[in-house]
Amino acid sequence: MLNKNHIVFFRSIVGEEDCKDDAIYLKSYAYDSTRESFEPQCVIFPKNEEQISKILCYCNENFIPVVPRGAGSGMSGGAICANGGVVLAMEKYFNQILEIDEKNLLARVQPAVINKTFQNEVEKVGLFYPPDPASQDFSTLGGNVSENAGGMRAVKYGITKDYVLALRAVLPNGAIIQTGKKTIKDVAGYNLSGLLCGSEGTLAVITEITLKLRVKPKFTQMMLGLFASIDSCMHVVYKILSSGVTPVAMEFLDTLTLKAVQKKMHRVFRDDAKAILIIQVDGEIPEIMDYQIQKIQEIFSQNECLESHIAKNTTEAQEIWAMRRNASQSISIYGKKKLNEDITVPRGNLPSLLKGIEEIGKKYGFKIACFGHAGDGNVHTNVMVENPQDNAELERGYQAVEEIFRLAIKLEGTLSGEHGIGLSKAPFMKLAFSDAEMELFRNLKKAFDPNNILNPKKMGL
Amino acid sequence: MLNKNHIVFFRSIVGEEDCKDDAIYLKSYAYDSTRESFEPQCVIFPKNEEQISKILCYCNENFIPVVPRGAGSGMSGGAICANGGVVLAMEKYFNQILEIDEKNLLARVQPAVINKTFQNEVEKVGLFYPPDPASQDFSTLGGNVSENAGGMRAVKYGITKDYVLALRAVLPNGAIIQTGKKTIKDVAGYNLSGLLCGSEGTLAVITEITLKLRVKPKFTQMMLGLFASIDSCMHVVYKILSSGVTPVAMEFLDTLTLKAVQKKMHRVFRDDAKAILIIQVDGEIPEIMDYQIQKIQEIFSQNECLESHIAKNTTEAQEIWAMRRNASQSISIYGKKKLNEDITVPRGNLPSLLKGIEEIGKKYGFKIACFGHAGDGNVHTNVMVENPQDNAELERGYQAVEEIFRLAIKLEGTLSGEHGIGLSKAPFMKLAFSDAEMELFRNLKKAFDPNNILNPKKMGL
Incomplete structure (x- = not known):
């Protein structure tokens, strides 16, 4: 899909140093935490919004897929190039905390700031950023926003979307937009910040995030x-x-x-x-x-x-x-491969969920280890496959997973509480959404991205 | 736009009793709290989702405007028929609290339940619904969701969107959709609940709301x-x-x-x-x-x-x-007409905002009384016009209002903290949003409502 001329154009924008197509780069940017792997055809390190705008504009005109990427630590394949094209690697130039505003209890950051780095910096001035996904030591705030990441502290303090006040982002047509304000209340125009949270890089490339902070509890x-x-x-x-x-x-x-x-x-x-x-x-x-x-x-x-x-x-x-x-880590004693999901049900349905999962384990002959965020009904289920090289056993494992999804939905729950849909759960979207709902998702994507260049194939769209 | 045949069709769906086109109804449903007034051509009281679906489907095919309406207490013209057509009056049949779920701290309600009625009911079982707009005694929860209403308690407890877990809604094409789940965490698919909050009835007709509750503080x-x-x-x-x-x-x-x-x-x-x-x-x-x-x-x-x-x-x-x-009420001693707005700025900019407003008052020769939600930077500004029958004075008043909007935006604030844009603030959208942002809003509306039948002319779209 990508040819020499395209690479030449990209290099004219970002310079040779920041547009890579040698094998080592393509391999390095092919994977995320799902262990699925698809190589991009080119890795670009944009320096600023203007460069992103020019690249998106060009890719939009030439129907070249673009996948924005933070740390590549996602759990559902959100940051991998399912369809070839370009990775926009944000970690090199978009990794600054721009402002910590103690007066207004907020901060402005670039998307590739590491979650834990940010937590540490705001804590130095007595403030507190609650969202703490298990990946906090390496995942980026941009990734957290794109997947609407949760974490342990969600019970009392909510999830990423509850902290996003405003965003800057670049649309596939190259337009640079701002969504939201530095205010808790803002009802002018559609709630685009809320929509971009959890949109898995399929609607726009996020370039700046304004996050609400709290005072650190004593x-x-x-x-x-x-x-x-x-x-x-x-x-x-x-x-x-x-x-x-x-x-x-x-x-x-x-x-x-x-x-x-x-x-x-x-x-x-x-x-x-x-x-x-x-x-x-x-x-x-x-x-x-x-x-x-x-x-x-x-x-x-x-x-x-x-x-x-x-x-x-x-x-x-x-x-x-x-x-x-x-x-x-510790449950790896039960099997070489774990098929792990992060379904969520209303808290009151947790007993039924866990009973049901036990039965699914018995039916398919697997140990299924469960742990996680009981306070918000978000359970990490792990179907432990002892012999993943045995195709029949692995296939049975996936059947067990599908049955767990069905059970979660039956119990008024969702396919994913914090990892997102990406590629991994895309086949299961039809269990959770009607044809009309899927069509609405596709129309909504088209409103932002008519040529379907941004992170194609994700979310079952 | 509407003819006898259309009325005949509507009556075949809801019955003669629930489709009114006599003058008294058209007058009664022409206004809201803005005192602007536009008569609908027909007032329909739908009994259930299926009826709404059939009506929307028909209006969509026939390009008939449809305006969903709760109590008609909105402050920006969101519930009035700027373009003729049909009012969908929800208060008659969509006024039930369907479920208060103490185990999961949530409730399911129909959109025309009055905010205060709902607060009272949940408090009877020791629970607490914080959003308390000044209109709480008469505004509906559906209206609150559509305008993303705030209130006094927003400082600690947030605004309406922070309580909406899930929605049922009917799209202009008649499809009935569900957004979100009864769970705090849900990252499957786009965050449509977040998008519908504050969408001012322009995207879908909301038919059911699942709201998060808290335990009532002692x-x-x-x-x-x-x-x-x-x-x-x-x-x-x-x-x-x-x-x-x-x-x-x-x-x-x-x-x-x-x-x-x-x-x-x-x-x-x-x-x-x-x-x-x-x-x-x-x-x-x-x-x-x-x-x-x-x-x-x-x-x-x-x-x-x-x-x-x-x-x-x-x-x-x-x-x-x-x-x-x-x-x-009390500030009416300063003038017969008040031009009131609800701008919001980051809290730290409140002193500059109030100083600036005082100067604007001096410049245009008005008393401008300010009060409101200091805790979240949301200020109710009231330009007090002594002689509103004097066109020149009134015009000067509107100029002062526009200057207040410009000041709020300069101070990193927004046109509206809780009242919405509707018709009243539509002319000012261009102060707050770029052409690219306005185009994105329009594309987004088209994704839901390609024929622009739902609440046309609102939000400057």
Whole structure:
């Protein structure tokens, strides 16, 4: 699709140094965290909005696919070139924090700033950026916006879209637009910032993000509860939230995951513990911390909690977090390949979801390890395939995954809570959306991108 | 545009009783709170989604404008028929609360449920729906979603879009769609719920809304501070928010408004009080209430606060609220007609905004009374026209308004914080948006509504 002349044009815009088509670059930019791999035909490092505008304009006229890319750490194939064309690699020149505005509790950043770098910088001046996807150490804020990333702290503080006040972006026709303002309230024109959040790079190339900040809470505390059943563990989640206590995070590990984590961390809990709930609370004064912890312990004790622990110091708090952070790695003892998804259901349906998943595991003959964000109904399900080289077994694994999607939708849930659709879940869009809804998505994409050059084939469009 | 045959068709769908074209109905449905008036040619009361689907389908084929309408209490002309056609009056059959789900902290409602009715119902079971536009006693939740309504409690709890989890809606082609899920996290497909919020009835007819709820806070407290200058009053706003205390509401009255309110309420404050700040805080335990109040008083005392009061009981709390609620009415002593707008700027720019507005008042020879939501930078500006029958004076008034819009935009603000654009602010869209942005809005509207039948002429489209 791409020929020498195109490369010559790109080099006239960004210079030879920043337009690469040698094999090593094409390979390096072919993958993301899904381990699917499609090579681009050219990797461009744009220096500014004007260059992006010229490149998009040209690609639009020449029907050349363009895929904007941050860290390439996405979990659904959003940043890979399913259809050849050009990668717009933002990490080289769009990695600056432009402004931290303490007066208005907001910041302006370029899209390739790493999430954790940003968190650290705002915390230096006593501020707080809550969205903390598991990939926070390497994923970019632009990627977070494009996938509408969640994280552990979503229970109390919401997800990426709740922090995006304004964006600058370049449209496929080369126009540079601004969406939203530096204000909490803005009802002039359509809510394009809200629409671009989670649009997976299919509508526009984001070049600047204005993010709302909070003041960093003075106190935080970690605790955990061990439960006799996954059911009572899930029951506790909504009991706590209904009590008026809103923890920062409420993370669970199911029986399989709990066992695996204990093994990995050489830590042994009691045998009758079938599920664990990890909770973080925060607040401005010690009394509100005590109040929340007491309330949670009260609810624990009324719901088959076998025992609970409160972190006595930072080290203990880190140990508790480490159990959750090790979950994903530790379950690899159950199989060489894990088919992991991030379905979400209304919290009240978590017990039915987990029961259903257990049955799907039995039906297809797989261990399915589940853990994740109980506080917002977002469960990371992992179908553990012992012999992925066995095609029949792998195929059965994918069937189990499809059945998990069907179950989530039946329980009024969604295909994805935070990873996005990208390529990986594209075939399942038809389970979740009607023909009319899919047609509307396509029309909406056309309104931004009539020639379908931006990140084609993603989201099942 | 509409002829007898069309009416015959509508009656075949909804029955004669629910399709009215007599003068009294056309008059009754011609206005909203802007006092602009355009008569529809027919008022239809649809009973269900299927009827709406059939009507939209027919109107789409016949290029008949359709304006969905709740209470008709909008402040920007969103619910009036600028182009003739049909009003879809939702209040008769779409006024039910369908479900209050205590387990998942959410509710499903039909669009014509009154905001305050809904608040009251959820509070009966200990829950809380924060968005509280000034029109809460009569405006509908569907109208609130369509205009993305704000309110007093936005400082701590956000605005309507922060509570919309899912929608059902009918497209101009008759298709019934669902957007979003009963989950906090959902990143499958484009964020259509976010886009429909604030779309002013131009994209789809909303038929059902799933709203997030919170647990009702146990304690609330009202207080007020009198300030020697509007500047110090505004300064205090961001000082409080930067301290880590987030009040539920922070409302201010400027010197003119404060004087008028005192007169109306027969209450006299000290002469040197030039501005008042009304603050509500809430919390789960008495200690956190004390902490917040102390912190606020500390900041008050460091910033030219002349005196402060804390409500000792419910009556006193209501008296404090009444000062704010009476603001809009009481300023009528300054002129027969008020040209009121609801611009919003980043909080840190409030002092510059109010200084600029004072200068605009002097330049054009008007008193401009300002009050409103200091906590989120949303100011209700009122250009007071003494002799509105004097065309030259009125014209000068509109010039002052336009200059206020220009000032707000210069200060990185927006034309509207909560009222929407509708017809009233349509001429000013070009001040706030580039040609490329306006074209994108139009393309986006076309993606939903290619024949431009839904609420035409609104938003400057």
